[in-house]
Amino acid sequence: MTTQSQRPRTISAWIEVLDAVRMPAFAINHERAHQALRQSNSSIREIADRIQASPVLALSVMREANRTSGERVAPAESLEIALSRIGLKRTEELLLNIPSVQPADIPLPLRQIIVISQQASQQANGLFASRLARLWQEIHWGSLLLLSPMWPMVAAYPDIFQAWEERVLANGENAATVEMELLGVPLFRLCLAMAEHWNLPEWIIQSHRLLSSDRQMLVKALHIAKENEHPLEQQQHLDNDPELRRWLTHPGNTALMANGLAFAAHHSWGSPHTLRWQRLIALYLQVPLPELQQRVHQQAVINARNHPLPGPWQPAVGLLWPWNSRFQLPRKAQAQKAPPGDIESWRKHCAELLQSQTPYANRHQLAHAASQALLAGGLQRVLIMQPDALENRLTTLVASGFPVETSKFTLNGNQSPILRKLLEKPLKLRIDAKNSAQYSALLPGKLKALFNSDHLFMRSLGSNVSLLIITDQNGLPFSDARLQLCEKTLQCIDRAVANFSR
Template sequence: MPTQKPVPRTLDGWLQQLDGVRLPIASSQQELVRRYLVDSRRSLRDIAEQIQNSPAIALTLLREANRSNSGFSEPAESLEMALNRLGLKRTETLLAQMPAVPEDELPPALGQLQLISLHASQQASGLFAGRLARLWQEIHWGSLLFLAPLWPLAFAHPELFEAWEERVLRRGEPAARVERELLGVPLLQLCLALARHWRLPEWIVQGYRLLVEDRRLLVKALHLARDNEHPLHQQQLLDADPNLRRWLTLPSNSILLANGLALSSHHSWGCPHSLRWQRLTGLYLQATVGELQQLIHQQAVVSARQHAQPGLWHPAEALLWPWDACHLQPKAAPALPNSDALAQWKQQCTRLLAEPSAFANVVQLTDAARQALQAGGMPRTLLLLADRNHTRLIAQQSTGLPADAAQLRLDPAHSQVLRRLLGQAGQLRLTPANIAQFSALLPGSLKALFPSEHLLLRSLASNGRVVMLLVADQNGAPFSDAQLQVFGKTVQCIERALGSFAKRGA
């Protein structure tokens, strides 16, 4: 797993961080590729076909071949071209330097995103490669690597990937607003900048340039594609708009369409977003939506046979469901603690309320507080202690967070919210209604641990002075009134315990 990194808020900061991320690969795939490299009977095409099963290897080799100091003015458009530039010895060296882990230890967020890329590659091959046979390599590698700028983001910050999926795909929130809150920059703008920086194939850059800088053309095409049942009328409208007609003949659009189909079907085959991409692809191929759906469903099944992995979702699974069924549903609010958890909650609260204090040190007290919060229905918690001068908040206990959360250090001077909470004991409850107001006032490292619109921040005092900050949520789900009451009672117990602990030597 990656070391938790701070979350940048600028395009330059993201470029610098993501450019340095080294993506992990499956150790079994590393060994297979190594065997192909040392086998003199294997052609470059054989090696490239083997590598395509591990998109991270393909990206690493293509980036290395396309570095600005490689001596080539034009970027390599295919992996075969990249292998030819690097040479087999250099390729073998690069392969050995890649971090390798057992396949079942690959990060799920990264694995899910790469599975979408493999699905997009199959869609592109099935829909377009036969029609554009001379360009099949550009279509294949461009479609496979189109989402590559997102891979290091999903690896370094899986919580941001999950938060984006929850808010944009599950709940239908505006992507621009969510990305501004989570990343500080538009996601597509970041993808375009990375594609240019890595010198990825030109078709990939063109696709992101269209999405970022020329969206009006795409909107016109999507509007025209809605009239799928009247091809003659569509053709008349195209004849009246030569610029749009020229754009619809560009082979480079194939990789954008394939990724649009794969990414939207990850949500649902019948959702409006997916239907828009299906209609646009039908316009591009001059096929009806019914004809196109039959083709893309067939390619999804082929992709699932080749690439499906345990624990990861493949859209082909949903083809057995009702047409309007959706894989990504908004998370329901967690149920109240069951009887066992409630018994544990009462036990920890009894310890916290004991007079005199039952704790020999702060670590024991905060551990009991952590267990009480968890048993009371808060699966993600962070307890931070304030120093005497309120110049530092230091993580003491955590639940449901990455291991690196234990090393978190926050400087309240950089956050108006933290300064206010340290000035006087109080509580801030973040909701979708006020998240935009307060999100920019919170440290990025804290938001990275809790990518949520439903969050509680509570400062606790002892003898009139704030000594502790609690941060808790329910994995992004909204709080019910009953759950807030349990949290409030737990906090009261912790405050009583802090008071008793302070008197222990008196």
């Protein structure tokens, strides 16, 4: 992790550093692009299709084409134009200088911001390209590359993106204050400078110029868009302000709106920021808000299907969660150690659980003892539930580390394939950063909203499954020692359940 003193603190210094960053590309996309370039019968369209599968490769070609073009030549608006300008030989040389890396070896923040850009491109293509068919190339590349000035920054300093997510999205700190502290300069002013330096398409430069210094029209349009239930009043406002109407209908705004929506949905579908961008797009397209939201959700699912990259968060997964869920939540730094457990108390609780003559009069007493043992072992949150086979429902016996109202928390056993498996027979499931994307969509939304954790331990106990235990460390990863202690505690609880059943 870099310290702030090691980072550039001025726009000119940032440009010098970011210009020299060699961003990695996914190995499989890198190889396919090379194959297309080596095949003599490949058309420019076929080569462009292979290259555009990797946003990093596409950006490198676009940058090179626009860097070498003269001031009087308009920036290349598409990859095909860029390839024609620099030629296939130069393109192959360019790609040889780009590191070819397996996805798992690329920093997660870089993978995440590229997924956000792909999400923006999918939204733009799905919402606007059919209506503005002649401009689909500009819409596609403008929306995909709008955030590209940030990519080398995130590649070189991944901790910056993580800190920004934590402080701005999760903790709600002022974005401008955080950006000045992390970067030394306003983020969108830096993006504008990078876009101008790379001579990126004009729509991208216009968007960053608007965000960095000229938001008046955007603010006025957002204000009118808020009256989405009164379309006639909206139209009257636009008719009374021809300058605003011309600005709003400019096709270059599609890239800005798609990226604003993608970034907002990265945090929450039900947030005011997401609703604000959805209203603006509904006003732009002249469609009712519910219809627009349905289209947006469909495009999010298509994007997740087209880019099934392990690790990064896909907003489509959040569609399965409760509507007001937030996908980035406050959590302690990953490097921070979880609070130590009370080993002496843990031993006493486990000794009680292991008694052959059960000391528990009912299941509530057993669940309470199990919870105390897990807490003494260093776990921070423990939810113990009992299944009701007749109603296919799970009710809470003990909820430690949660608000008082969690004692009434219930789950439907049929709503989740993971719950169904855990209730069929005694099983355990450990969820961590490596497999959370795989299992997240299979967990009940209510449960994900309760735990908000990428690191979770689930265990069903009893020959006929009489208890389900779900526990974590407030979002912190399990250390090997803590994981072993958790396993031992669950073995003791399993023995106690067996003794109680007899």
